[in-house]
Amino acid sequence: MITAIPTPTNIWKSLMVDDFILRALAAGIGVALIAGPLGCFVVWRRMAYFGDSLAHSALLGIALGLLYGININLGTVIICTLFAFLLVWLQQRRVLATDTLLGILAHAALSIGMVALSFLNNVSFDLYSYLFGDILTVRISDLYWIYGGGLVVIGLLVFNWSSLTLMTLNEDLARAEGVNTVWANILLMLLMTIVVAVSIRIVGILLITSMLIIPAATARQLVSSPENMAIWAAIFGLIAVIAGISGSVEFDTPSGPSIVTAAAVIFALLSTVAAMRRRA
Amino acid sequence: MTDLLSARGVSVYRDGKTILEDVSLSIGEKDFITIIGPNGAGKSMLLKCMMGFYAPSKGEVVRRAGLKIGYVPQRLVADHTVPIRVRRFLTLRKKASRDVLQKVAEETAIEEILEQPIHVLSGGELQRVLLARALLDEPDLLVLDEPAQNLDVTGQLAFYKLIEQIYAERDVSILMVSHDLHLVMSSTREVVCLYHHICCHGEPNMVTRDPEFISLFGNDMARLMAVYNHSHDHDHDHDEGSHPHDHGHSHTHEHLEKLDG
Numbered sequence: 001m002i003t004a005i006p007t008p009t010n011i012w013k014s015l016m017v018d019d020f021i022l023r024a025l026a027a028g029i030g031v032a033l034i035a036g037p038l039g040c041f042v043v044w045r046r047m048a049y050f051g052d053s054l055a056h057s058a059l060l061g062i063a064l065g066l067l068y069g070i071n072i073n074l075g076t077v078i079i080c081t082l083f084a085f086l087l088v089w090l091q092q093r094r095v096l097a098t099d100t101l102l103g104i105l106a107h108a109a110l111s112i113g114m115v116a117l118s119f120l121n122n123v124s125f126d127l128y129s130y131l132f133g134d135i136l137t138v139r140i141s142d143l144y145w146i147y148g149g150g151l152v153v154i155g156l157l158v159f160n161w162s163s164l165t166l167m168t169l170n171e172d173l174a175r176a177e178g179v180n181t182v183w184a185n186i187l188l189m190l191l192m193t194i195v196v197a198v199s200i201r202i203v204g205i206l207l208i209t210s211m212l213i214i215p216a217a218t219a220r221q222l223v224s225s226p227e228n229m230a231i232w233a234a235i236f237g238l239i240a241v242i243a244g245i246s247g248s249v250e251f252d253t254p255s256g257p258s259i260v261t262a263a264a265v266i267f268a269l270l271s272t273v274a275a276m277r278r279r280a
Numbered sequence: 281m282t283d284l285l286s287a288r289g290v291s292v293y294r295d296g297k298t299i300l301e302d303v304s305l306s307i308g309e310k311d312f313i314t315i316i317g318p319n320g321a322g323k324s325m326l327l328k329c330m331m332g333f334y335a336p337s338k339g340e341v342v343r344r345a346g347l348k349i350g351y352v353p354q355r356l357v358a359d360h361t362v363p364i365r366v367r368r369f370l371t372l373r374k375k376a377s378r379d380v381l382q383k384v385a386e387e388t389a390i391e392e393i394l395e396q397p398i399h400v401l402s403g404g405e406l407q408r409v410l411l412a413r414a415l416l417d418e419p420d421l422l423v424l425d426e427p428a429q430n431l432d433v434t435g436q437l438a439f440y441k442l443i444e445q446i447y448a449e450r451d452v453s454i455l456m457v458s459h460d461l462h463l464v465m466s467s468t469r470e471v472v473c474l475y476h477h478i479c480c481h482g483e484p485n486m487v488t489r490d491p492e493f494i495s496l497f498g499n500d501m502a503r504l505m506a507v508y509n510h511s512h513d514h515d516h517d518h519d520e521g522s523h524p525h526d527h528g529h530s531h532t533h534e535h536l537e538k539l540d541g
Contacts, residue, residue: 166373170357172333172351224364228363
């Protein structure tokens with residue numbers, strides 16, 4: 001089983017760490033590497049609330065997965081994608097503001113998910129672990145999802161990087177220069193659904209957005225190019241994940257909040273340093 | 281026809297409202313056309329249709345094969361959340377050699393700010409950076425959407441002067457939407473006055489005497505523009521300037537007929 005895990009974790013293995021920690025670390029590292037670069041676009045394009053809503057709707061995906069015996073990652077990707085398209089369709093009708101629509105859709109999906117889950121009395125189900133992440137639940141198959149999905153996300157992001165960045169700066173300019181902005185917006189949403197789906201085990205539904213935002217916001221304080229922001233966001237995410245999971249194992253705390261706490265501490269430290277440097 | 285870009289009978293209807301009605305407009309080589317009109321007249325929509333952002337409800341937009349358009353948007357919202365320097369911004373999605381970049385930077389006077397992050401630039405600097413980006417691929421046509429709207433008067437003057445200089449030095453046509461009547465009237469070669477349809481069309485000093493222009497912008501504005509052009513004519517164009525009041529209307533209409541025919 002362990003042979004499937006990439007090299008950095010083998011070092012841990014030699015330190016006689018349990019399998020589940022290795023799996024959790026591998027999963028967390030994968031999530032951090034994807035969420036950092038994509039998180040830059042979430043910060044730049046102010047998609048934080050969208051990400052949050054998407055994550056809420058994931059609970060419905062989990063419910064459907066459990067009810068019909070579909071893989072939970074797959075169920076989440078399907079539901080989140082439907083959610084994203086429904087949102088785009090409603091946005092285009094321009095009857096209500098986007099934040100209103102997101103509020104309606106997110107909470108409706110969360111509630112329907114909860115109602116559906118309440119029908120699952122006979123299945124052993126720990127809601128808490130889905131909301132806040134639980135490293136004990138990470139399986140090898142989840143690693144395939146994280147690294148497979150991660151390759152897709154990073155590949156598409158790298159391939160479309162200039163177009164997406166230009167569109168972020170000015171949508172008309174991008175359109176004038178031949179970027180299909182409708183497609184590019186859909187692409188960003190689809191990439192976010194993948195990140196949401198693969199992050200649930202580690203950080204949990206309620207905290208996924210922070211994995212997208214906090215490392216990117218931390219990176220913003222250091223860099224002067226969009227590419228460097230993506231790289232540093234991945235690095236800060238990585239540090240937060242390793243610190244958070246280590247803490248989670250050490251103190252028996254839920255993994256999601258532990259990782260996010262670590263990320264927030266890094267953010268606070270760097271913000272302070274940056275503020276002091278600016279004053280000096 | 282060597283038209284670079286033309287709208288043929290373009291109409292746009294949105295939410296039951298007519299935004300553009302049967303608008304035809306052609307940009308040929310070395311044309312310098314400015315579209316003016318009050319707020320909500322459909323100027324931006326016409327530009328967006330001509331750029332191909334929107335498909336018109338009726339009519340068509342014809343683009344010469346291989347036409348290279350440089351587009352300058354109204355403004356770049358310089359958002360400090362996106363860390364990007366001017367040089368990187370200019371080369372996003374563009375393959376410009378160092379020499380070309382240097383030449384364009386000199387032309388638009390942005391050499392000094394190439395290494396600065398875009399969010400610290402002033403409004404005028406940002407517009408010059410956008411203009412530089414539009415010029416990087418040696419476009420055949422520059423399309424500018426109210427490019428000086430967010431600048432102060434000095435900034436506007438300087439920006440329009442720069443546009444004129446580029447027009448004079450490069451083999452380029454210009455299509456511009458503008459709000460700044462007084463500045464446009466002094467610099468552009470041809471004005472299209474738009475209010476859902478094309479009200480009048482011609483040289484600036486003729487357009488200001490057109491009854492439709494007067495009804496659109498009011499008598500005061502028309503008189504102001506006419507006075508402005510009058511003095512302007514004396515400097516540069518003695519034939520026209522000597523009898524502006526007698527010839528105004530008939531000239532404009534002749535010109536329109538020619539264009540329509």
